[in-house]
Every structure is written in C-alpha cells, then in structure tokens.
Amino acid sequence: MVGKMSDNPFFAPSTLVHELPPFAEIREEHYLPAFERGMADQLAEIAAITADPQAPTFDNTVVALERSGALLRRVQLVFDNQNSSDTTPAVQELDAELSPRLAAHADAIHLDPELYARVRALYEARDSLGLDAQALRLLERYHTRFVRAGARLSAADQQRLREINAQLASDATAFRQNVLADTRARALVLDSPEELDGLSPDAIAAAAENGRVLGHDDKYVLSLKNFSNQSQLAQLTDRAVRARLLEASLGRAVATNGPLAIRLAALRAERAALLGYPSHAAYVVADETAGSVEAVSAMLARLVPAAVENAGREAAELAEAAAADGVGELAAHDWAYYSERVRQASYDLDASVLRPYFELERVLHDGVFFAAGLAYGLTFTERPDLTGYHPDARVFEVFEADGSSLGLFLGDFHARDSKGGGAWMNELVQQSELLGKRPVVVNNLNIASPAPGEPVLLTWDEVRTLFHEFGHALHGLFSDVRYPLFSGTEVPRDFVEFPSQVNEMWMVRPEVLANYAKHHLTGEPLPAELVARMGAAENFGQGFRTVEYLAAALLDWAWHSVPAGQEIADAQEFEAAALAEAGLAVPAIPPRYRTTYFSHIFSNDYSAGYYAYIWSEVLDADTVEWFGSNGRTVRESGETFRAGLLSRGGSVDALECFRAVVGRDPEIEPLLARRGLL
Known part of the structure; x- marks a missing residue:
C-alpha cells in the first residue's frame, strides 16, 4: 500500500x-x-512519452526518458547500498521480493514496442537531428540498450x-544471500x-573483540573475507589452524550455490541465444571496450603460461623453506x-x-x-552534523x-x-546537469574493528584497497556530464577498474x-631502508597473485562461454575441468574466487567480465x-587526467578518453613488466 507523501522520506x-x-x-x-x-x-x-501525439524528438523522447524514474532511482540507490553495507533479515526478504519485480519493470520499458x-x-x-556529441551518444546508447534488451x-x-530475466534476478539474489549466510556461518x-x-597483538585482540560481538565470549573469531586465500594465512604459525581457515573459506555455499551457478549460467546462455549471440560471454563483450571474445581470450592466453612458470619458480623456493620445517609437500594453506x-x-x-606505520x-x-x-x-572536511546510514x-x-x-x-x-565481504564504491546521488545533481558517493571496506581504545592499523594490502576504492570515488565525484545515463562510473565494465587502479x-x-x-x-x-625493501619486494609473489587472479577470470569465462543447451551436471567438476583446460590447475593456488562464492x-555485474581487472590494468x-x-x-597531469577521462563518465568512448590523456593507444608491455611476465 502506497503511503502518504508526508510519511515517506523518499517521496520528495x-x-x-x-x-x-x-x-x-x-x-x-x-x-x-x-x-x-x-x-x-x-x-x-513512459506512457506519457508514447502517448505524445507529436512526432518523436530528442527532447520529448530521449530527454524525457532520462528524466523519468526519479523516485525509483532515489530509493534504489539507498536500498542497494544498505543491502550490501548493512543488511538485515527484513532487507534481504525485501530484496528477494523486489529483484524479479524490478527485472520485470525494466523489461516493461525496454520491451515497450511504442x-x-x-x-x-x-x-x-540521427545524422539530420543537429545533435551535439553528447546528445548523439545518448541517443545511440539508448538504441543499443533497447536492442540488447x-x-x-x-x-x-x-x-x-521476461521469464528468464525474472528467474535470473531471483537466483542472483539467492546466490548473494547464500554467500553472506555461509560466510558468517563458517x-x-x-x-x-x-x-x-x-x-600481531592487535590482530589477536581484534579476533577476541570479534568473538565478543558475534556472541562467542572468551573465544577468538576470524571472520572470512570474500576471497579464497584469507590474509591471516600469511602469519598463522599453526599449520592445522591454517588448514582449517582455508578449508572454511573454500567450502562456502557448495551445496546451495553449486546448483544455482549451473542454472544461472544456463539461463544466461539461453538469453544470449535468443538475442543472437553464441554465448553469454559473446553477448557481454560485444558492448565492452574489448569488443570480441577473441580479443579477451587472446590476452588471457598470452598471460597464463608466463604466470604459471613464474608461480612454479616461486613454489620451488617456498618448498625449500617448508622442507626446513619438516613439511613434505607445499599445500595451498602453506x-x-x-x-x-x-x-x-x-x-x-x-x-x-609495517602495520604500526599505517x-x-x-x-x-x-x-x-x-x-x-x-x-x-581537493580538500576534505568531515561533517559530523550529517548522518550516514550506519x-x-x-x-x-x-x-x-x-x-x-x-x-x-x-x-x-x-x-x-x-x-558483505570485500570492498566497493556505491553512488547515493548521481551527478547530472540535466537533473541538477551533485555527486554523493560511498566507499566500503572490511577492516577489522580493533579492541576498544586501540588504533586501527592496516596491512599493506588494506592500504592499497583504501587507495583503490577512492579511485572509484573520484570517478564518481569528478563526473561532469549532462545526462544521468553517463554519470560517474557508468562506463564499460572492462574500463571501470582503470581509474581505481591508477589511484593505487x-x-x-x-x-x-x-x-x-x-x-x-x-x-x-x-x-x-624499509621503504627501499618494500620497493624491492614489490614484485615478489607476482606469480601467485597472477595465477590466482587468472584462475578466477578464466573460470568466469568458462561458465559464460557455455552455449545454450549444454548441460552441466556438477559445478565443482565443471570448475576443475575448466581450470585444467586453461592450464591453471595448480592445487597449491586456489582461484581467487571459487564458483560457489564468486x-x-x-x-553482481561482472558476469563474463572478471577479465576486466587485468584488461583495465x-x-x-x-x-x-x-x-x-x-x-x-x-x-598538471592530474588536471589532464581529470578533464580528459575522470570527468567524462560514459559520455565519450572509453578508449577515446584514454587516447585523449596518453596520446596513443594502450600498450601491454608496462603491465607485463609490473607483473614480472616479460
């Protein structure tokens, strides 16, 4: 039942x-x-647009579309943020109810023939309408959206x-909620x-505080991060505890999300076939900067052999250290x-x-x-007079x-x-000249809370994450576009990680x-001397990190390259076969994400798009x-980067933005050097 205008803060x-x-x-x-x-x-x-007796114009159709849905946009941005940042059973129940309804709502618009x-x-x-470049791009993007929908x-x-989209929405919500529930439970x-x-003593104190908060008084609790290899594995001296921690991580949601992954992949493949594509991967990449399945496959294939070889050299060195402790075979938890x-x-x-310095x-x-x-x-002023959502x-x-x-x-x-686990950026208000909006963005991280009165000390990886996510925030804050469709991070999925990675x-x-x-x-x-050693050690472990990432990227690619009609009997068997075929079946290096908690x-929005991290890199x-x-x-360099790329959102072709800043097409050699793959 819709409430009165005065009852609901979203209504205005x-x-x-x-x-x-x-x-x-x-x-x-x-x-x-x-x-x-x-x-x-x-x-x-939308009905008012289609009922307009006047012939369609850019203003009475495309601009009217951009103006539509203001209330829905307001509530959805806030709800989505709470659902990921501070969810509750009631919010999760509402998410499960709303997901298929919102999918049906989007279909009602995109499949409206009039x-x-x-x-x-x-x-x-379009060539005769006299539109400026941003308006022309908006018209072209809307047409592409309708066709792809x-x-x-x-x-x-x-x-x-419509049936597929509704089921996909329901299944994706169930998958997400299963991951959250089992991550807590394990x-x-x-x-x-x-x-x-x-x-460290502060990390042990944080584990005790975590136990208290979670109802395990006088116990020590290590909550799981969303990825496979938990950060504490690098410090825990007790090999049995390390094994238990990794086992808890790798076993998440196997029973519940294995069947869901199979169904999600099958439905996406069927939808792609309906739309004229051989696979979901082909459907996705056709609208990304990569442009083709072949381009993505060629880049990933080029990286795999060198990464595996690099990891093999690292494994030999680690095995020597493990043997000195009497460890016969280097396991994943080692x-x-x-x-x-x-x-x-x-x-x-x-x-x-290093942690006391961060x-x-x-x-x-x-x-x-x-x-x-x-x-x-830029300068920043904290506003304690303004209330956040938590x-x-x-x-x-x-x-x-x-x-x-x-x-x-x-x-x-x-x-x-x-x-939820991990780290991310959300928008709470999207910048738009048309609607007179300035940006409001949020960064979420998952840094363990310290014991009362203790400082929050970060690992080097957490420092990196803080800078990375703020790169996404800057992409949203610097948005300077006319139309909401182009605001901030509304860019191709294989481009969106680029500004955040640069900020690192x-x-x-x-x-x-x-x-x-x-x-x-x-x-x-x-x-x-610590700074110098940090620089020297920066490439250490790149073999592991690259294999871990590539295994996840190629696992995603395998799931979404399955053609319509191909049956998959078991998610774990499919995962093992996909990694073996890709040359990434390295038992001591689990994928950064396994299927059932990916x-x-x-x-989320990275189906057939997890390659984006290294493409953006x-x-x-x-x-x-x-x-x-x-x-x-x-x-001067910052202003050039901001004006030529960060402020443009999706209003200009992504690679044109890159060329406007750097002055040429991208080259892969700097990445290969960084990753130790030359």
Whole structure:
C-alpha cells in the first residue's frame, strides 16, 4: 500500500547538502512503498512519452526518458547500498521480493514496442537531428540498450526473455544471500590465543573483540573475507589452524550455490541465444571496450603460461623453506605463510613490522586525501552534523581548489556481520546537469574493528584497497556530464577498474608515502631502508597473485562461454575441468574466487567480465608510466587526467578518453613488466 507523501522520506528530494539521503528518517518500512510508487510513476512517465501525439524528438523522447524514474532511482540507490553495507533479515526478504519485480519493470520499458519505435525513428534519423556529441551518444546508447534488451525479438521470444530475466534476478539474489549466510556461518572460532600465534597483538585482540560481538565470549573469531586465500594465512604459525581457515573459506555455499551457478549460467546462455549471440560471454563483450571474445581470450592466453612458470619458480623456493620445517609437500594453506617467510629472508621485510606505520586515520587524511589534493587540488572536511546510514559511515564534504563544494564522500571502513565481504564504491546521488545533481558517493571496506581504545592499523594490502576504492570515488565525484545515463562510473565494465587502479600509484609515490607512513605511537616516519625493501619486494609473489587472479577470470569465462543447451551436471567438476583446460590447475593456488562464492559473476555485474581487472590494468600500467614521464607537474597531469577521462563518465568512448590523456593507444608491455611476465 502506497503511503502518504508526508510519511515517506523518499517521496520528495532530500533537502540536505547535495541531496544526501535523510538517513536519520529512513526506516525499513519506507522501502517497499517507495519502490512501488517509483515503478508506477516511471511507467506513467513512459506512457506519457508514447502517448505524445507529436512526432518523436530528442527532447520529448530521449530527454524525457532520462528524466523519468526519479523516485525509483532515489530509493534504489539507498536500498542497494544498505543491502550490501548493512543488511538485515527484513532487507534481504525485501530484496528477494523486489529483484524479479524490478527485472520485470525494466523489461516493461525496454520491451515497450511504442517506446522503442520512437527511439528507433530518432536513431535512424540521427545524422539530420543537429545533435551535439553528447546528445548523439545518448541517443545511440539508448538504441543499443533497447536492442540488447530484446526490443527486436518476436512477442513469443520477448515473453521467454521476461521469464528468464525474472528467474535470473531471483537466483542472483539467492546466490548473494547464500554467500553472506555461509560466510558468517563458517567464521573460524578458536579457543585460545595460542592458536593465533604469529598474528600481531592487535590482530589477536581484534579476533577476541570479534568473538565478543558475534556472541562467542572468551573465544577468538576470524571472520572470512570474500576471497579464497584469507590474509591471516600469511602469519598463522599453526599449520592445522591454517588448514582449517582455508578449508572454511573454500567450502562456502557448495551445496546451495553449486546448483544455482549451473542454472544461472544456463539461463544466461539461453538469453544470449535468443538475442543472437553464441554465448553469454559473446553477448557481454560485444558492448565492452574489448569488443570480441577473441580479443579477451587472446590476452588471457598470452598471460597464463608466463604466470604459471613464474608461480612454479616461486613454489620451488617456498618448498625449500617448508622442507626446513619438516613439511613434505607445499599445500595451498602453506603458500602464503612460506611466502611471507621467504619474503622476510630475502628482503628482510616483515609485513607485521609495517602495520604500526599505517594507522587508518593517517592513511586516510595524510595519504588518500593528501594525494587527491596534490593531483587535483581537493580538500576534505568531515561533517559530523550529517548522518550516514550506519554509525561507522562518516560523511565528508569535498571542496575544489577554489573553495566551491564538489560533492559528498562517505567512508564506511569497518567489517561487521551485516556487511558483505570485500570492498566497493556505491553512488547515493548521481551527478547530472540535466537533473541538477551533485555527486554523493560511498566507499566500503572490511577492516577489522580493533579492541576498544586501540588504533586501527592496516596491512599493506588494506592500504592499497583504501587507495583503490577512492579511485572509484573520484570517478564518481569528478563526473561532469549532462545526462544521468553517463554519470560517474557508468562506463564499460572492462574500463571501470582503470581509474581505481591508477589511484593505487599514489600509495607509493615518495611524497605521499612520506606524508602518511608514520608510526602511530612515535610519529617517526617509515624508515628509508624499509621503504627501499618494500620497493624491492614489490614484485615478489607476482606469480601467485597472477595465477590466482587468472584462475578466477578464466573460470568466469568458462561458465559464460557455455552455449545454450549444454548441460552441466556438477559445478565443482565443471570448475576443475575448466581450470585444467586453461592450464591453471595448480592445487597449491586456489582461484581467487571459487564458483560457489564468486559473487562478482553470479550476483553482481561482472558476469563474463572478471577479465576486466587485468584488461583495465593494461591501461593503468601505461597511464602510471605516463604520469611519471610526461614532463608535467603532478597537478598538471592530474588536471589532464581529470578533464580528459575522470570527468567524462560514459559520455565519450572509453578508449577515446584514454587516447585523449596518453596520446596513443594502450600498450601491454608496462603491465607485463609490473607483473614480472616479460
């Protein structure tokens, strides 16, 4: 039942700064009425477009489409963020109910024959409409969207497409919820601090605090991160505990999500066939910068042999260290531990010694924000007067060099039982000149909460993640486009990771590292010799990391290259065969994600797109070289990168943006050098 306008904070635009959602007023019972009214309002707006007696014009059709769905957009951005960042049983139940309804709503728009006829008429006359470049691209993108959504199919095929889309939405939601539930359930509960030997005192204290929060008083709990190889494997000295931790990680959701993965892959293959593609992978990549299955396959195939060879050399070195401890055969749960041991011996670099120099607040303010000031002139002011969606979600106002307000940034850095694993960026308000919106973005991480009164000390990988996710945030904050369809990170999936990966370079820039890497007690800078050893050790372990990643990317590719009608009997057997065929059946290196908890591809937007990370890294490595060798100041280079790429969103072809900045097509050699694959 739709409530009254005055009852629901979603029914009118927020009056807060930059339309920050009024989280203090939003309650779970507001979501369903807002979704229902939002869908009804948008369908009424679509009906008004198709009922217009005037001939279709860019304004009365395409711009009207862009203006439609304001309420639905408002509630969906907030709901999606809560569902990933601070979910509850009620939110999950609503997600399961709404997912197929929202899929049906999208189909009602994209499969509306009268609406598509208007878009098609404009598209066919596009050269005579006198549109500027951004408007022309918007028309072309809408036409592509309608076609890829099935607007040209017969009525019978469209009906089957609707059924497929509804089932896919339901199954993806179930997959995601199963991963979250089993990730919680399989957290490793330990009885004594001795079992955590090797972890730092603050990490042991955090495990005790985690146990208290999760109802395991006087126990120590290691909650699982979303990826396979848990970070504590590198420090835990007890081999049996390491084995239990990895077993808990690798075994997630096998019974529930194996069958779901098979069905999701089959439905996607059937949908691709309906739309005229040989596989879901072919359907996806046709609208990405890669352009073809052959291009992706060739890049991945080029990387696999060198990565496996590199990992083999590393394995031999680790096996020697393991043998000295009486370990006969290097197992998957041993790799990270002995890798850290060899790293310490080879480079005199103990990762645990680094953590006191990476205190969260200092890394955030004197590292991440400082780098954004150097490159782009930004400043940040925390706004405790503005309420986030959770007590951990802090709100910062972002200012330009001239003092004008650019937008809002929310930082939600700590792990909790209600949050999904991993790290990500969401938009709460999308920038658009047409709608008069400024950007509001949020970064989510999963850093363990410390014991009360203790500092939050980061690992080197967590520092990297903080810089990475802020790169996504900058992509959203710098958006300067006219139309919502192009806002911020609305770019091809195999391009979206590029700006975030580029932003990682600031963590090791000497002027930035020196500004934030200071001991949290003494304020002493990270010693120069440690900095030098960190640089020397940067390529250590690249074989493992590249094989781990490629195994996940090629597993995704295998699932989504299956043609319609091919039956898969068992998900784990399919996974093993796919890895063997790709040359990546390396028992000691599990894929970064195994099938049954690979949420990126089965419940998020990365299906047949996980290759995007390394495809984007080609652009990233090339751009980092450009930053260091173009003869400009950091500020000048930052402004060029912002103006030519970060601000453009999807309003310009992605690779044209790259060429506008770097001045040429991308080259793969910088990536190969970075990964130790030359």
